[in-house]
Amino acid sequence: MGTLVGHVAPGFGFLVIGLWHLLNHIKLHVQNPKSYHSLPWFPSTKIRYLELFLIMVGCTMSIAMELVIGPDRHQPFDIDGTIPPNHLHNFEHSFISMTFLVYAAFAILLDKFVPKVQYELTQLLGGFAFGQQLLLFHLHSADHMGVEGQYHMLLQILILVSFITTFMSIGYSKSFIVGFIRSISIFFQGLWLMVMGFMLWTPSLIPKGCFLNLEEGHHVVGCHGDEALERAKSLVNIQFSWYLIWVTIFAMSLYLAMHKIYEGRIEYQPLTKYDQDIEAQNKAIKLDESKSFLSMEKAFAPVEMEGSVTSFR
Known part of the structure; x- marks a missing residue:
C-alpha cells in the first residue's frame, strides 16, 4: 500500500469477493428461505x-509487493537486522495479508478434515482476520493525519462492520440480514x-x-493551511456519503432483481453435512425432552386410591 496500485489492487x-458473497447470499436466501x-x-x-485460492494468491502477491517487489523493498531490513522506520508500514500491511492467507488456508483444511464444525471455525478465523486488519490500520505507524487520515478513519468503520457481522454469523447463522450486511461491508x-x-x-x-x-519514501x-485541510476533509466525508448511498441502492436493486429472477424457482437442494448435523442434533434434543417428560409423568402419576381407602377401614 502507500501507492495507487497498492490500494487499487x-x-x-x-x-470481487464482496460481490461474489452478495450474489450467493441473495440466491441462497431466495431459493432456500427456510433452510438458509x-x-x-x-x-x-x-x-x-x-x-479461497484467489484469496491466497492475492495475499501472496500483496506480501511480495510490500516486502520484495519495488524500490528498496528487496532489502526490508537494516544491516543489523532491525526494521527501518520507512519500512514499518510495509510489514504492517503484509501482516494483514498474512492473516487472510491463514484464514483461506485453514478454511480449505477444515472443509476437508473437520466438516462438522468448519463453518463456525472458519467464521472465527475470518473475524480474527478483520480484527487484525482493524487493529493495524488503527495503530498504523504511518502518520495518517490530514486528508489521508480521513480516508483511513472511514475505512476503519467499514472494517469494523465486517468484523462485527463475521462474529455474529457464528451465533446467527440463519440470519440473512447478518450475511447480507457482511457482504455489503x-x-x-x-x-x-x-x-x-x-x-x-x-x-x-x-x-x-x-x-x-514526498515524505519518508x-x-x-498536504494542504496549504487549515482552511484548505478542513475543506478537503469535508469533501472526503461528502464523497463517502455519496458512495454509501450508491452502494445501498446497488445492493437493494440487486436483491430485487435476483428475487424477480428466481421467484417461483425455489430449489429444495439436498441437505449439506452442516444441515444434517443440525437436524440430527435437533432430533436428539427432542428425543431427550420426550423421554424426560415421560419419566416426569411416571414420577408424578396419581396414587391408587382404593388401597389407601381400604387401609383406613
Whole structure:
C-alpha cells in the first residue's frame, strides 16, 4: 500500500469477493428461505475452492509487493537486522495479508478434515482476520493525519462492520440480514480502497489548496493551511456519503432483481453435512425432552386410591 496500485489492487480483490458473497447470499436466501445458512465462503461449480485460492494468491502477491517487489523493498531490513522506520508500514500491511492467507488456508483444511464444525471455525478465523486488519490500520505507524487520515478513519468503520457481522454469523447463522450486511461491508471496503488509491495518488484529483508531498519514501497529501485541510476533509466525508448511498441502492436493486429472477424457482437442494448435523442434533434434543417428560409423568402419576381407602377401614 502507500501507492495507487497498492490500494487499487487489494481493493479490487475485496470488491470481487464482496460481490461474489452478495450474489450467493441473495440466491441462497431466495431459493432456500427456510433452510438458509450464512456461509463464510462459497464453492464454485468447477473448482470448489476457487474463492479461497484467489484469496491466497492475492495475499501472496500483496506480501511480495510490500516486502520484495519495488524500490528498496528487496532489502526490508537494516544491516543489523532491525526494521527501518520507512519500512514499518510495509510489514504492517503484509501482516494483514498474512492473516487472510491463514484464514483461506485453514478454511480449505477444515472443509476437508473437520466438516462438522468448519463453518463456525472458519467464521472465527475470518473475524480474527478483520480484527487484525482493524487493529493495524488503527495503530498504523504511518502518520495518517490530514486528508489521508480521513480516508483511513472511514475505512476503519467499514472494517469494523465486517468484523462485527463475521462474529455474529457464528451465533446467527440463519440470519440473512447478518450475511447480507457482511457482504455489503466487504464490497464497500474494496470500493473505498480503490477510491482512496485514485483520489490520494492522482495529482489531478487532489482537492483544491492541497498537493502531493514526498515524505519518508512515499507521497502523501498536504494542504496549504487549515482552511484548505478542513475543506478537503469535508469533501472526503461528502464523497463517502455519496458512495454509501450508491452502494445501498446497488445492493437493494440487486436483491430485487435476483428475487424477480428466481421467484417461483425455489430449489429444495439436498441437505449439506452442516444441515444434517443440525437436524440430527435437533432430533436428539427432542428425543431427550420426550423421554424426560415421560419419566416426569411416571414420577408424578396419581396414587391408587382404593388401597389407601381400604387401609383406613
